Amino acid sequence: MPSINTNYGAAVALQSLNKTNSELERTQNRINTGMKVSSAKDSGAIFSIATAQRANASSQDAVRAGLQRTQSITDVALAAGDTITSALEEMKGLAVSIAGTTAGSAAETSYLAEYNALGLEITSAIAGASFDGVNSLTTPLGVAGVTDVSGGGKARADATTAKVDTAIATVTGALSTLGTQSKSLGRQITFVNKLQDALEAGVGNLVDADLAKESAKLTALQTKQQLGVQALSIANQGSSILLSLFR
Numbered sequence: 001m002p003s004i005n006t007n008y009g010a011a012v013a014l015q016s017l018n019k020t021n022s023e024l025e026r027t028q029n030r031i032n033t034g035m036k037v038s039s040a041k042d043s044g045a046i047f048s049i050a051t052a053q054r055a056n057a058s059s060q061d062a063v064r065a066g067l068q069r070t071q072s073i074t075d076v077a078l079a080a081g082d083t084i085t086s087a088l089e090e091m092k093g094l095a096v097s098i099a100g101t102t103a104g105s106a107a108e109t110s111y112l113a114e115y116n117a118l119g120l121e122i123t124s125a126i127a128g129a130s131f132d133g134v135n136s137l138t139t140p141l142g143v144a145g146v147t148d149v150s151g152g153g154k155a156r157a158d159a160t161t162a163k164v165d166t167a168i169a170t171v172t173g174a175l176s177t178l179g180t181q182s183k184s185l186g187r188q189i190t191f192v193n194k195l196q197d198a199l200e201a202g203v204g205n206l207v208d209a210d211l212a213k214e215s216a217k218l219t220a221l222q223t224k225q226q227l228g229v230q231a232l233s234i235a236n237q238g239s240s241i242l243l244s245l246f247r
Helices: 008-033 044-099 106-128 154-207 211-236 238-244
Strands: none
Touching: 008 211, 044 106, 044 154
16 A cells, blocks of 8 residues: 555555665676776775785796896806807917927917917907896906916927817806806796786686676666666656645
C-alpha cells in the first residue's frame, strides 16, 4: 500500500542505483588507468605487494648499470690486449732477426727501431685502456723489459726473445681471465634483464585490468544505471498516485 511517510520502493530503487553508480565508477576508473588495483583503496594487500615488487624491479636498473660499467672496463682492456698481443708477436720475430744481424749494422739498426716502436705501441695501449677512469691493465702484464732494446747483439737478442715469450704467455693468460669475466658479466646482465621482465610481468598480473572484460562490464552497468533511474522514477510516482485519490 502506498504511504506518504515511507516510500519503500523508492528507497530500494535508490540503493540499487547507488550500488550501480559505485560499480560504474570503479569500472570507469579501471578503464581510464588500465589497472584494477591503482591504489591501496582498491586492495591494500595487492597494492602493498605490487609496490614492493616495483621497487625490486627498479633496483635492477642500478644493478645492470654497475654490471655494464664493469663489462665495459673489461672489454676496453681486452681491446687493448689484442693490440699488445699482436705487437708482442711481431717483436718476437724482430728479436730473432736482430740475433741474425751483425752488431752495429744498418739492418740491426732498422730492426731495433721497429722493435722499439712496437714497444711504444704497447706502452700507449696499456695507458689508453681506461674506461670511466678505471684501467685494469695498469697492473704489471709481464711486458717490462721487452718494450725497449737499447743495444743489439746475439746474446741480447736471445735474452729478449725469451722475455717476449714470457710476456706473451703472461698477457694471453691475463686476457683469457678478462675474457672469462666479460662473458660472465654478460650472462649476469642477461639474468638481470630477465629478472626485471619477470618482476614487471608479475606486477602486471596483480594490478592490470582486463580491458576487454571491463569494457563489456561498462556497457552492462550503463544499461543497468538507466534502468535504475527509470525504476526510481516509477517508485517516486507512488505518492502522486496516492494524492490523486483525494481529487
